[in-house]
Amino acid sequence: MRAVDLIEKKRDGGELTPAEIRWLVQGYVAGRIPDYQMAAFLMAVYFRGMSEAETVALTQSMVESGERMDLSAIPGVKVDKHSTGGVGDTVTLVLVPLMAASGLVMAKLSGRALGHTGGTIDKFESIPGVRTELSLGEIVEQAKRVGAVIADHTAELVPADRLLYELRDVTGTVPSLPLIAASVLSKKIAGGADAIVLDVKCGDGAFMRTLPEARRLAETLVRVGNRLGKKFAALVTAMDQPLGRMAGNALEVRQAIEVLRGEGPKDLREVVLALGAELLVLVGEASSPKEGQEKLARLLDEGKAFAKFRELVAAQGGDVRAVEEPERLPRAAQVVEVLAPQSGYVQALRARAIGLACGLLGAGREVKGQRIDPAAGVELLAKVGDAVERGQPLARLHVGRPDHLPEARKMVEEAFVIGATPPAPSPLILDRIV
Amino acid sequence: MRAVDLIEKKRDGGELTPAEIRWLVQGYVAGRIPDYQMAAFLMAVYFRGMSEAETVALTQSMVESGERMDLSAIPGVKVDKHSTGGVGDTVTLVLVPLMAASGLVMAKLSGRALGHTGGTIDKFESIPGVRTELSLGEIVEQAKRVGAVIADHTAELVPADRLLYELRDVTGTVPSLPLIAASVLSKKIAGGADAIVLDVKCGDGAFMRTLPEARRLAETLVRVGNRLGKKFAALVTAMDQPLGRMAGNALEVRQAIEVLRGEGPKDLREVVLALGAELLVLVGEASSPKEGQEKLARLLDEGKAFAKFRELVAAQGGDVRAVEEPERLPRAAQVVEVLAPQSGYVQALRARAIGLACGLLGAGREVKGQRIDPAAGVELLAKVGDAVERGQPLARLHVGRPDHLPEARKMVEEAFVIGATPPAPSPLILDRIV
Numbered sequence: 025m026r027a028v029d030l031i032e033k034k035r036d037g038g039e040l041t042p043a044e045i046r047w048l049v050q051g052y053v054a055g056r057i058p059d060y061q062m063a064a065f066l067m068a069v070y071f072r073g074m075s076e077a078e079t080v081a082l083t084q085s086m087v088e089s090g091e092r093m094d095l096s097a098i099p100g101v102k103v104d105k106h107s108t109g110g111v112g113d114t115v116t117l118v119l120v121p122l123m124a125a126s127g128l129v130m131a132k133l134s135g136r137a138l139g140h141t142g143g144t145i146d147k148f149e150s151i152p153g154v155r156t157e158l159s160l161g162e163i164v165e166q167a168k169r170v171g172a173v174i175a176d177h178t179a180e181l182v183p184a185d186r187l188l189y190e191l192r193d194v195t196g197t198v199p200s201l202p203l204i205a206a207s208v209l210s211k212k213i214a215g216g217a218d219a220i221v222l223d224v225k226c227g228d229g230a231f232m233r234t235l236p237e238a239r240r241l242a243e244t245l246v247r248v249g250n251r252l253g254k255k256f257a258a259l260v261t262a263m264d265q266p267l268g269r270m271a272g273n274a275l276e277v278r279q280a281i282e283v284l285r286g287e288g289p290k291d292l293r294e295v296v297l298a299l300g301a302e303l304l305v306l307v308g309e310a311s312s313p314k315e316g317q318e319k320l321a322r323l324l325d326e327g328k329a330f331a332k333f334r335e336l337v338a339a340q341g342g343d344v345r346a347v348e349e350p351e352r353l354p355r356a357a358q359v360v361e362v363l364a365p366q367s368g369y370v371q372a373l374r375a376r377a378i379g380l381a382c383g384l385l386g387a388g389r390e391v392k393g394q395r396i397d398p399a400a401g402v403e404l405l406a407k408v409g410d411a412v413e414r415g416q417p418l419a420r421l422h423v424g425r426p427d428h429l430p431e432a433r434k435m436v437e438e439a440f441v442i443g444a445t446p447p448a449p450s451p452l453i454l455d456r457i458v
Numbered sequence: 459m460r461a462v463d464l465i466e467k468k469r470d471g472g473e474l475t476p477a478e479i480r481w482l483v484q485g486y487v488a489g490r491i492p493d494y495q496m497a498a499f500l501m502a503v504y505f506r507g508m509s510e511a512e513t514v515a516l517t518q519s520m521v522e523s524g525e526r527m528d529l530s531a532i533p534g535v536k537v538d539k540h541s542t543g544g545v546g547d548t549v550t551l552v553l554v555p556l557m558a559a560s561g562l563v564m565a566k567l568s569g570r571a572l573g574h575t576g577g578t579i580d581k582f583e584s585i586p587g588v589r590t591e592l593s594l595g596e597i598v599e600q601a602k603r604v605g606a607v608i609a610d611h612t613a614e615l616v617p618a619d620r621l622l623y624e625l626r627d628v629t630g631t632v633p634s635l636p637l638i639a640a641s642v643l644s645k646k647i648a649g650g651a652d653a654i655v656l657d658v659k660c661g662d663g664a665f666m667r668t669l670p671e672a673r674r675l676a677e678t679l680v681r682v683g684n685r686l687g688k689k690f691a692a693l694v695t696a697m698d699q700p701l702g703r704m705a706g707n708a709l710e711v712r713q714a715i716e717v718l719r720g721e722g723p724k725d726l727r728e729v730v731l732a733l734g735a736e737l738l739v740l741v742g743e744a745s746s747p748k749e750g751q752e753k754l755a756r757l758l759d760e761g762k763a764f765a766k767f768r769e770l771v772a773a774q775g776g777d778v779r780a781v782e783e784p785e786r787l788p789r790a791a792q793v794v795e796v797l798a799p800q801s802g803y804v805q806a807l808r809a810r811a812i813g814l815a816c817g818l819l820g821a822g823r824e825v826k827g828q829r830i831d832p833a834a835g836v837e838l839l840a841k842v843g844d845a846v847e848r849g850q851p852l853a854r855l856h857v858g859r860p861d862h863l864p865e866a867r868k869m870v871e872e873a874f875v876i877g878a879t880p881p882a883p884s885p886l887i888l889d890r891i892v
Contacts, residue, residue: 031630035504059494064629067501070469195498196465 027051027061034068042081049085053184059191066188066197074202079248082202086210089184093160093216095131098168101307102129104217105299106208108232108241110225111379112266116144116174117280118296121332123303124171125323131163131173133181133215142273142388142396148174150274150354150398154342172336181214199231205244209252219255219306221299222246226454227264229375235260235454242457257302260455261295265373265408268292272387272401272422274353281350284333286325291407291452297321298453305458313456354399356422362433364412368442373408377439384432386424397424402436409446461485461495468502476515483519487618493625500622500631508636513682516636520644523618527594527650529565532602535741536563538651539733540642542666542675544659545813546700550578550608551714552730555766557737558605559757565597565607567615567649576707576822576830582608584708584788584832588776606770615648633665639678643686653689653740655733656680660888661698663809669694669888676891691736694889695729699807699842702726706821706835706856708787715784718767720759725841725886731755732887739892747890788833790856796867798846802876807842811873818866820858831858836870843880 025047030040040048048065051057074082095102103123107113116132123130134144134156145156158166158175166173185207192198212220222245225231226238242258249256261267268289270279282288283296301316310316323329338344346352382388386397403420406412419436423429459481464474474482482499485491508516529536537557541547550566557564568578568590579590592600592609600607619641626632646654656679659665660672676692683690695701702723704713716722717730735750744750757763772778780786816822820831837854840846853870857863 028628028630035501035630059492060497060625061629063494063498064501064631067469067498067505068630071501071505191494194462195495196462196469196502197498 027057027065031061031065031068034065034072037072039075040078040081042077042084045078045081046085046088049082049089049184053089053187062188062191063195063197066192066195066200066203069203070197070200076248076251079202079205079244080251082206083209083213083248083252086182086184086188086206087213090182090214091160091180092214093131093163093181095129095164095167095216097164098129100127100129100171101219102131102167102217103303103307104130104132104212104215104220105223105303106212106220107223108208108225108230110263110267111229111375111382112268112271112276112292113225114147114268114270114276114280114283114292115223115296115299117147117277118283118292118329119300120172120174121284121336122296122300122320122323122329124336125328125332126300126304126309126320128303128307128309129167129171131167131175131215133175133177133211135177144174145176146396146398147273147276150277151337151346152343152352154337154340156340158340166339170335170339172332174336174340177211182210185210201241201244204241205248208245209249212249213252213254217254219303220249221302221306222256222258223295223299224258224260225263226260227262227375229266229379230263239455239457242455246457255306257306257456257458259298259302259453260457262450262452262454263375266375266378266404267295269404269407270401271378271382271404273396273398274355275401275403275422277353278350281330281333281347284324284330285327293324294452302458356399356424358423358426360421360423360429360433361417362419362421362436364414364416364418364440364442365437366442367412367414368444369446370406370408370410370412370440371443371447372441373404374439374441377435378402378404381421381432381435381439384425384428384435385421400424406440409449411446412442461491461499465495465499465502468499468506471506473509474512474515476511476518479512479515480519480522483516483523483618487523487621496622497625497629497631500626500629500634500637503637504631504634510682510685513636513639513678514685516640517643517647517682517686520616520618520622520640521647524616524648525594525614526648527565527597527615529563529598529601529650531598532563534561534563534605535653536565536601536651537737537741538564538566538646538649538654539657539737540646540654541657542642542659542664544697544701545663545809545816546702546705546710546726547659548581548702548704548710548714548717548726549657549730549733551581551711552717552726552763553734554606554608555718555770556730556734556754556757556763558770559762559766560734560738560743560754562737562741562743563601563605565601565609565649567609567611567645569611578608579610580830580832581707581710584711585771585780586777586786588771588774590774592774600773604769604773606766608770608774611645616644619644635675635678638675639682642679643683646683647686647688651688653737654683655736655740656690656692657729657733658692658694659697660694661696661809663700663813664697673889673891676889680891689740691740692891693732693736693887694891696884696886696888697809700809700812700838701729703838703841704835705812705816707830707832708789709835709837709856711787712784715764715767715781718758718764719761727758728886736892790831790833790858792857792860794855794857794863794867795851796853796855796870798848798850798852798874798876799871800876801846801848802878803880804840804842804844804846804874805877805881806875807838808873808875811869812836812838815855815866815869815873818859818862818869819855834858840874843883845880846876
């Protein structure tokens with residue numbers, strides 16, 4: 025087999041066999057196939073796409089490139105979740121203890137991804153003392169004992185995904201449906217869970233801007249995922265405005281704690297319950313999403329999810345007092361208000377701009393290894409549909425790096441679109457694919 | 459500027475500015491832009507194409523990557539020619555001395571390209587003693603003195619083309635119209651001629667299989683070439699069956715000598731005269747292609763072109779006796795005939811198969827630096843339209859490497875399509891673009 029022949033086959037619209045795809049992935053991970061041939065192949069995939077069979081084979085080959093997390097020694101049903109990413113996406117911090125409280129096991133591997141706001145790992149680490157770099161052995165042990173883990177991706181799982189993602193990032197080949205699907209699914213398959221729910225975000229602040237795009241990704245993920253022998257379900261959820269009222273790291277932990285206590289923003293609670301209910305349905309613990317949501321809502325309202333969160337934080341070395349008294353979480357030295365420039369109704373609140381502003385304030389990282397400020401971020405005091413008066417505070421900026429404050433302030437101010445009439449209400453859960 | 463942004467711009471169908479293209483080419487040649495980003499860019503160009511302005515900028519940037527041949531010290535008009543390559547394409551060996559005999563200067567840089575048959579340099583070197591590795595100074599001196607040179611590409615001219623071609627070859631990005639055009643034109647512009655004729659081959663034995671494809675390439679070459687400030691014309695010529703009756707290295711030299719003496723196969727003579735006449739018209743030495751052809755035909759028939767060829771061979775250290783007595787050229791120890799399996803008319807003679815057979819017999823090279831056998835090749839005793847009797851010899855195989863002889867023999871036999879009726883005659887010159 026020659027790499028150039030496979031590149032040309034894909035370039036000309038042909039369908040690669042599973043053996044051909046495995047040969048490419050293995051050869052690339054082993055260093056036999058150079059970056060430049062893989063880059064050309066990925067760009068050909070960008071233009072030609074991949075069949076479902078090809079995507080299955082790509083995912084499988086990527087899973088085979090490293091170790092798999094073996095959760096079989098843990099009694100009970102293991103579940104997992106993946107989000108395509110948005111602004112204020114605090115869901116994981118709530119869902120992991122909630123599912124554990126319901127009796128399932130959820131060992132979530134997350135990232136410290138580049139971006140305007142940190143990844144789940146960055147958020148979780150804003151709780152003083154929390155340690156996320158766990159070995160596979162530690163993860164399994166904690167999953168067995170507590171039922172809940174939030175740990176950093178380990179390098180041993182799916183090395184092909186790390187290599188391919190780094191290459192895609194610098195060659196303009198990130199936004200390809202089959203490549204995104206194989207990246208997401210390979211990590212979930214290697215993660216060892218029995219059932220997985222996918223949150224495909226859609227809108228201004230998400231990777232997928234339109235509903236048809238988001239739906240196509242969700243369908244591909246569920247179809248390919250099911251062919252790989254696991255139970256998958258997906259929700260397409262709105263990400264035009266940020267989820268909840270916080271974007272940042274410690275700020276999102278504070279918000280997660282509110283939801284875990286049965287309080288907090290309604291939209292975040294709604295997405296958490298909807299995703300959790302899909303998992304309950306997938307594993308047979310609820311006969312319908314509605315029944316699942318009611319069951320999980322009780323766990324939030326009765327404090328059981330919050331108790332499990334305390335247990336999770338303690339298990340990973342975190343300071344439980346900071347969870348019980350969230351004012352102990354990192355706080356910004358400077359907090360600046362953004363005021364409404366006119367009266368009216370908030371008709372839109374651009375999630376992408378809020379995310380960018382978070383980055384400018386110090387909540388994200390532009391290059392690998394950069395230190396983030398856990399206290400930095402944006403607190404939203406008004407959201408879409410709210411009536412506001414001129415001069416009323418719309419948001420609070422929690423300033424980590426003051427050098428970009430004027431820019432961040434302008435960005436947040438412009439993220440609010442204020443008009444004379446209230447906008448038509450729009451749903452949060454846009455589609456359900458099972 | 460970031461390479462990934464330019465990759466994405468092209469991927470999304472945008473038009474790059476001349477400054478952006480120059481930055482990419484310069485960065486790649488300097489090693490600042492890695493192979494994998496250039497490979498992704500080239501694949502995006504494969505799918506999205508390039509505007510004429512982009513192709514002009516790419517060609518210019520490639521020319522600027524190295525030295526240009528400065529022929530300005532040579533009195534008279536300098537001409538050049540390029541062929542996209544075919545089987546039995548002996549044109550250059552005839553055209554260079556012919557144009558010199560007509561009073562123009564033709565310093566032709568050629569390749570030792572990979573392929574089933576050798577490049578022009580390999581053919582020319584099958585004359586004992588001929589030296590083709592000339593310095594730029596030697597080329598200019600000989601062009602001034604003799605009016606004719608056939609020399610190996612020097613590394614100093616268009617290093618960007620060498621680097622890009624090597625990358626395209628292993629990344630499935632060779633067959634892209636703007637990339638082909640920039641490669642061809644950059645070398646011709648750097649070659650320093652005033653007027654250039656292009657022979658775009660079309661058919662089974664050529665890179666361009668269909669007339670629309672070949673015509674599109676020819677048009678692009680002439681349009682972009684003219685925008686680069688040189689005079690260009692192109693002919694699209696048929697390459698369904700090999701040109702002439704010889705394919706190989708010394709065999710093609712023998713055939714070139716026949717044509718230079720006013721003899722030889724009619725089709726080869728016709729293509730030589732047509733291309734030469736376009737050059738005469740371009741530089742104002744003929745008022746029409748017809749007048750140019752008549753002028754050049756006289757130079758062949760009166761022996762003036764052959765005299766110039768002897769001078770050319772002598773100037774490059776070759777043994778002139780081998781030109782006067784071609785039996786002194788390298789000869790294969792073994793010659794095998796292929797017989798007609800049935801009577802009828804030759805309806806097709808597949809050029810690609812004849813080329814492949816040449817390679818099997820030892821006339822080409824599969825990897826860089828491989829030694830070729832100058833005597834190896836295929837001599838065609840019948841061509842399309844000829845009536846043949848069962849058992850009559852169709853071709854002679856001049857065997858360099860006997861190990862693949864059975865395969866080569868089968869290939870040549872199957873290259874002849876023999877049927878009951880004579881085929882409709884088809885033209886040799888398919889289109890003219892000026």
